[in-house]
Every structure is written in structure tokens, then in C-alpha cells.
Amino acid sequence: MSTALAVPRPATPSLSPTARPGLGRLTRVELRKMADTRAGFWLMAAVVALTAITVVARALIGDAADHDLGSMMDVVLLPAAGLLPVAGILLVTSEWSQRTGLITFTLVPVRSRVLAAKLLAGLVLSLAALVVCLVTIAAGVLLAAQGVDGAWSSSGAMAGQAAVFLTTSMVTGIAFGAAMLASAPAIVVYFTLPGIWTALASLPFLENVAPWADPALGPITGEVLSATQWAQAGTALALWMLLPLLIGVWRITKREVTA
Amino acid sequence: MIESEGLTKQLGGRTVVSDVSFTCEPGTVTGFPGPNGAGKTTTMRMLCGLAEPDAGEARVLGSRYRDLPNPGRRVGILLDASAQHAGRRGREALAVSAQTMGVGEERVDSLLELVGLDATAARRRVGKYSLGMRQRLGLAHALLGEPQVLILDEPANGLDPEGMRWMRVLLRDFADRGGTVLLSSHLLTEVEAIADRIVIIGGGRVRAQGTGAELLNVTGTSVRAQDVQGLRRALASAGLTASPADDDGLLVDAEPEAVARAAMAGGVVLSRLTPSEGAGLERLFFELTTEPTALPDMNSTDLELTGAPA
Numbered sequence: 001m002s003t004a005l006a007v008p009r010p011a012t013p014s015l016s017p018t019a020r021p022g023l024g025r026l027t028r029v030e031l032r033k034m035a036d037t038r039a040g041f042w043l044m045a046a047v048v049a050l051t052a053i054t055v056v057a058r059a060l061i062g063d064a065a066d067h068d069l070g071s072m073m074d075v076v077l078l079p080a081a082g083l084l085p086v087a088g089i090l091l092v093t094s095e096w097s098q099r100t101g102l103i104t105f106t107l108v109p110v111r112s113r114v115l116a117a118k119l120l121a122g123l124v125l126s127l128a129a130l131v132v133c134l135v136t137i138a139a140g141v142l143l144a145a146q147g148v149d150g151a152w153s154s155s156g157a158m159a160g161q162a163a164v165f166l167t168t169s170m171v172t173g174i175a176f177g178a179a180m181l182a183s184a185p186a187i188v189v190y191f192t193l194p195g196i197w198t199a200l201a202s203l204p205f206l207e208n209v210a211p212w213a214d215p216a217l218g219p220i221t222g223e224v225l226s227a228t229q230w231a232q233a234g235t236a237l238a239l240w241m242l243l244p245l246l247i248g249v250w251r252i253t254k255r256e257v258t259a
Numbered sequence: 260m261i262e263s264e265g266l267t268k269q270l271g272g273r274t275v276v277s278d279v280s281f282t283c284e285p286g287t288v289t290g291f292p293g294p295n296g297a298g299k300t301t302t303m304r305m306l307c308g309l310a311e312p313d314a315g316e317a318r319v320l321g322s323r324y325r326d327l328p329n330p331g332r333r334v335g336i337l338l339d340a341s342a343q344h345a346g347r348r349g350r351e352a353l354a355v356s357a358q359t360m361g362v363g364e365e366r367v368d369s370l371l372e373l374v375g376l377d378a379t380a381a382r383r384r385v386g387k388y389s390l391g392m393r394q395r396l397g398l399a400h401a402l403l404g405e406p407q408v409l410i411l412d413e414p415a416n417g418l419d420p421e422g423m424r425w426m427r428v429l430l431r432d433f434a435d436r437g438g439t440v441l442l443s444s445h446l447l448t449e450v451e452a453i454a455d456r457i458v459i460i461g462g463g464r465v466r467a468q469g470t471g472a473e474l475l476n477v478t479g480t481s482v483r484a485q486d487v488q489g490l491r492r493a494l495a496s497a498g499l500t501a502s503p504a505d506d507d508g509l510l511v512d513a514e515p516e517a518v519a520r521a522a523m524a525g526g527v528v529l530s531r532l533t534p535s536e537g538a539g540l541e542r543l544f545f546e547l548t549t550e551p552t553a554l555p556d557m558n559s560t561d562l563e564l565t566g567a568p569a
């Protein structure tokens with residue numbers, strides 16, 4: 001007995017053959033997979049660098065009055081909101097394009113658990129990015145909007161909207177990746193969709209519908225949303241986030257892994 | 260223990276695997292030779308739960324693969340050594356899987372050493388690996404979870420002769436310690452060198468199965484004479500059955516000595532007399548390999564070879 005107790009604990013907690021890897025473990029693995037490839041590393045580095053550059057650039061343009069929280073946030077969230085979903089897309093599509101799905105889905109045969117872990121990892125990463133962005137934005141406002149009345153107005157609501165924007169952008173990326181299971185088409189569609197939608201929305205017969213399906217979620221990063229705007233953001237998310245996600249769930253769980 | 264019961268799979272309206280049944284026992288290496296496109300990979304994918312069979316059932320260690328709680332700790336799989344993220348370092352690729360299945364990272368290093376990937380190679384990105392290095396990384400990956408069963412698709416592909424010898428020793432040792440191994444190859448000789456049991460697959464069907472000895476000892480004698488008609492008569496009167504061989508000779512279902520006696524009794528001069536051990540197996544395999552699309556009807560050969568007891 002004493003010898004058994006003396007055995008040092010291994011650095012990584014080991015798992016017996018009869019214990020199913022938990023969702024926490026799988027989420028940590030997916031987080032690791034997002035950053036441990038060459039593409040993943042540079043994507044993360046680019047988000048941090050661009051966020052820093054953006055906040056400096058935005059602080060240098062215009063008067064102090066232009067540097068309130070909403071104006072800063074409107075611009076500074078863009079690198080994270082634009083690039084993190086690409087990490088989300090690649091997290092799913094690389095299982096097919098890099099064919100690692102052969103390994104992932106033999107180690108975790110219940111594929112819905114892999115997708116759940118990817119979504120959780122995406123949420124964790126976007127919340128981490130949120131902290132980085134908010135700190136950067138706060139520093140920017142603090143330095144560039146000194147003495148401006150109302151520079152910090154509704155900061156709680158704005159931080160909440162930033163959280164919604166970053167997390168839903170990430171989940172939308174994962175959903176696009178899951179629905180298409182191919183990196184290039186998923187990334188192209190993800191980036192061209194808002195532009196295409198803006199063009200379509202200018203057509204007269206779509207004028208009334210357009211705000212309800214705006215993939216940019218209205219002015220969510222720039223001003224406090226009204227109840228109607230929240231409802232519009234909700235319907236837009238149902239269309240651009242939930243629908244592709246459901247298609248993705250169906251494809252990943254039902255389709256055979258032919259990678 | 261791997262059990263395949265009547266596995267059948269259709270892809271794009273074509274039956275690629277048809278009623279494939281075999282069992283791999285603990286302590287044995289089962290070879291799964293067949294030409295490219297024979298259905299080996301599809302069968303293995305069904306064993307690992309990546310593809311759903313249209314009929315039949317596959318069980319690994321007594322349960323469906325998908326029902327194994329932590330399959331990485333039970334079954335080591337190598338389906339395609341190139342199926343690794345090109346932008347991930349070799350060691351990291353193993354570490355990700357080690358974390359998933361819950362084995363300590365120290366095992367990653369000992370396996371890298373075991374398969375002969377040094378620290379420099381471990382730090383390189385898999386995209387820069389040669390096929391042989393990927394194959395070694397894939398074998399390390401398969402062994403990572405200290406499994407009892409190994410399922411390896413073409414593991415010798417890309418290995419040099421020394422690497423192949425090394426792999427043979429490794430798998431032999433694994434089986435001798437009670438493990439179950441199933442490995443496929445498009446080369447019969449490679450399988451013969453290592454397998455205790457052989458399941459030959461072609462055109463999606465099991466064409467022959469048995470122990471290496473059973474399949475190779477399909478006894479027969481290849482015989483040739485100037486006077487073929489006289490030879491046929493002599494063999495017939497001795498009660499021996501003969502069938503035409505590829506080279507105007509005859510293939511007789513008997514020992515060489517019996518054939519020689521029959522020829523002597525009939526007064527026929529033989530120009531050749533050789534035991535044709537395994538000739539049937541090789542010929543069958545050759546036919547499967549050379550005509551993967553239009554398969555000859557080999558029901559007669561099927562009956563002869565698949566009847567071997569397990």
C-alpha cells in the first residue's frame with residue numbers, strides 16, 4: 001500500500017480505458033488545436049496585433065469627443081470579430097481538409113460531443129478575446145477621451161453587447177465550417193455574405209425584411225440596442241448562426257467521415 | 260478480439276463490401292491482403308465506426324466500436340498516415356491525442372523514441388515529413404493508448420526494408436503479449452511474412468481465409484509432359500484429378516510422389532514435377548490484383564480455399 005501511495009501523480013491526469021473523456025477535457029483539446037498549428041498561431045497573433053494597432057489608430061484620428069466608448073468599440077472589436085470566426089471555421093473544416101477527422105472521430109466516436117467541445121472552445125476563446133478587447137478599448141478611451149462627458153456612458157450594456165457580438169461571430173464561424181466542411185468555401189461565404197446581403201437589402205421589396213436578417217446584427221458594437229433591434233439581432237442570428245449550425249450538426253453526425 | 264459479421268456496404272449504388280465475415284483472435288496477427296480498391300479500407304472504416312454498414316455488424320473487444328467509452332485506450336488505429344495536420348509539429352500531433360484519451364505526455368516521448376523519430380524530427384511540422392516518417396508517427400499514434408487491439412491500414416507503405424523488418428518485430432511482439440492485430444496490405448508477400456491468419460479480400464468479398472499454413476498448404480503438384488494426353492490418361496487411371504495450369508502443364512491435387520508413380524505406371528515421361536505449395540493462393544491473389552474491376556468468377560476457388568477451418 002505504501003508503495004502505491006508513493007507513486008507520484010503524472011503531470012497529465014490519466015484516464016482509464018473505461019472512463020469516457022469528459023467534455024471539459026475535449027474542450028481543452030479543441031482549444032489547443034486552435035492554436036498549435038502554424039495557421040492557428042498566426043491567426044491568434046494577428047488578432048492581438050491588429051487589435052492593438054486599431055486602438056492606437058482610432059485614438060489618433062479625430063477629436064477627443066470622437067473617442068467615446070461606442071466609437072472606439074465599433075472599430076476595435078473588428079479584428080477579433082473578423083478573424084476569430086476564421087479560427088472557428090478552420091477548427092471544424094481542418095478535420096476534413098487536413099483529414100484529422102480520421103483520428104478525432106476514432107478517439108471520440110460520438111461526433112456530436114466533438115462538435116460540442118468545438119463550440120465550447122470557441123466560446124472560451126471569444127470570451128478571452130473579449131477581455132483583451134475590453135481592456136484595450138478601456139485604455140484607449142481613458143487616454144484619448146479625457147474630459148469628454150459621457151465617454152463611458154452605458155459601459156455595462158456595451159460590454160454585454162460586445163460579448164454577444166464576439167461569441168455569436170465565433171459560433172457563426174463554427175456553424176459555417178460545420179455546414180460546408182471545407183475551409184475555402186466556408187471562409188469565402190462567411191466574408192462575402194454581409195456584402196452580398198447589404199446589396200440585396202437595398203432592393204425595394206427587401207427593405208422591410210432587411211433589418212431582421214442583417215448579418216452584422218445592426219449597430220450592436222456602436223450603440224445600445226433597442227428592444228426592436230435586439231429582436232432583429234435574434235432573428236438574424238437564427239438565420240445566419242442557428243440554421244447553418246443545424247445543417248452542420250446533421251452533416252457531421254449523419255455523414256460518414258470520408259476524409 | 261475483432262469480429263466482423265457479414266459486413267456489407269454500398270457506396271454510390273455500388274457494393275464495395277459484400278458479406279465480409281472474419282474473426283481476429285487475441286495473440287494473433289491477421290493479415291488482410293487485397294488489391295487496391297478491394298474493400299479493405301471500407302471494411303476497416305466500418306470496424307472503427309467511421310462508416311455505418313448497410314448490413315452486418317462489427318465488434319471490437321466484444322462491443323460496437325462506438326460503444327467503447329474511451330476507444331483510444333483499447334484500440335490503436337492507423338488508417339492513413341498522411342491524415343495529420345500539415346501545420347502541426349510531430350510531437351504535438353501525438354500530444355493532442357494523448358490529452359484526448361488521457362495518457363501522460365511522457366508516453367509521447369517514449370513512443371517517439373520507440374518508432375525512431377528523434378527530437379529534431381519531433382519538432383518538425385508533419386507537412387515536412389517523408390512518407391516513411393509519417394508512417395512511423397502513425398504507428399506511434401496507434402500505440403499511444405496502450406491498446407489491446409491494433410487496426411492498421413497499409414502500415415508498411417513507405418517504410419524502407421529495415422523499417423518493415425522493425426515493424427514486423429514490433430507487431431509480432433505485440434501479438435505475443437496477447438494483443439490482436441489486423442493489418443492490410445496490397446502486397447501478399449508482406450502479409451505472409453508476418454500474419455498468423457490471412458483473410459484475402461477482392462472485389463469486396465472474402466476470397467479465402469485461414470492460417471498462413473492452411474492457405475499455403477493447398478497441396479498440389481505442378482506437372483508437365485510432352486505427351487499431355489498420355490499424362491491425363493495415366494493420372495485418371497490412378498484416380499487423380501488434374502486441371503490445366505497456366506503453362507500447358509497440369510495441376511494435380513496430389514503429392515508429387517503419387518503423380519510420379521501414376522506417370523510411371525502409365526509409361527509417361529515427365530518433363531517437370533514440382534510441388535505447388537501456395538500456388539493456388541498466389542494465383543488467386545494475382546488474378547485479383549491484375550483484374551480489380553472485372554473479376555473472374557472464382558466460385559470454385561472460393562469453395563476450395565474458404566472452407567479452411569478457423
